[in-house]
Amino acid sequence: xxxxxxxxxxxxxxxxxxxxxxxxxxxxxxxxxxxxxxxxxxxxxxxxxxxxxxxxxxxxxxxxxxxxxxxxxxxxxxxxxxxxxxxxxxxxxxxxxxxxxxxxxxxxxxxxxxxxxxxxxxxxxxxxxxxxxxxxxxxxxxxxxxxxxxxxxxxxxxxxxxxxxx
Amino acid sequence: xxxxxxxxxxxxxxxxxxxxxxxxxxxxxxxxxxxxxxxxxxxxxxxxxxxxxxxxxxxxxx
Numbered sequence: 001x002x003x004x005x006x007x008x009x010x011x012x013x014x015x016x017x018x019x020x021x022x023x024x025x026x027x028x029x030x031x032x033x034x035x036x037x038x039x040x041x042x043x044x045x046x047x048x049x050x051x052x053x054x055x056x057x058x059x060x061x062x063x064x065x066x067x068x069x070x071x072x073x074x075x076x077x078x079x080x081x082x083x084x085x086x087x088x089x090x091x092x093x094x095x096x097x098x099x100x101x102x103x104x105x106x107x108x109x110x111x112x113x114x115x116x117x118x119x120x121x122x123x124x125x126x127x128x129x130x131x132x133x134x135x136x137x138x139x140x141x142x143x144x145x146x147x148x149x150x151x152x153x154x155x156x157x158x159x160x161x162x163x164x165x166x
Numbered sequence: 167x168x169x170x171x172x173x174x175x176x177x178x179x180x181x182x183x184x185x186x187x188x189x190x191x192x193x194x195x196x197x198x199x200x201x202x203x204x205x206x207x208x209x210x211x212x213x214x215x216x217x218x219x220x221x222x223x224x225x226x227x228x
Binding site: 001002003006029030031033034036037038118119120121122127151154155156157158161162 | 174176177179180183184185186187189190191193194197198199201202203205206208209212
């Protein structure tokens with residue numbers, strides 16, 4: 001995945017009016033994390049209209065389920081999205097994970113309370129806040145998530161002191 | 167110069183956990199888009215280094 005892939009995908013999602021929140025490593029990067037990530041994780045709203053829009057937005061990217069036999073028939077349409085919840089996908093540009101529910105936060109409607117709007121590549125996007133990222137990492141409790149916590153908490157502290165100064 | 171005495175508790179804890187605060191200060195000066203661009207630049211650098219290392223190892227084996 002490259003930055004232009006991210007730019008193109010975000011543009012497509014926004015253009016189609018998809019309701020999504022950037023979560024995971026890319027959200028942490030947008031918030032100031034120095035950890036490197038090549039993956040894009042999104043939390044999506046599961047209302048019927050949004051599933052149609054999401055499927056439409058991803059159609060140009062030839063999405064497939066990751067780590068499945070090559071000949072397994074799969075089409076990421078609204079029905080497939082409705083039948084599952086979280087999807088680990090591979091696309092023309094790299095790995096994309098879709099979450100109908102975020103560990104520690106819940107559905108899109110609950111996670112959106114822990115999101116903020118940021119302009120990424122001139123596209124207005126909802127991005128998980130540092131508080132939201134800390135909450136999810138603490139909830140999953142995996143070693144790779146817990147490793148990020150000191151940095152995320154430091155960023156939160158720096159953000160708070162910046163707000164106090166302004 | 168030891169500036170750690172001026173830091174609040176979460177920042178002191180982060181330092182002790184090995185977080186490089188100078189990188190965070192640098193990232194916070196960038197816009198969110200610039201942060202993502204920097205991420206991909208660093209990923210590309212890491213990939214180049216990995217390739218160079220592999221070439222080197224292949225050379226040694228021969």
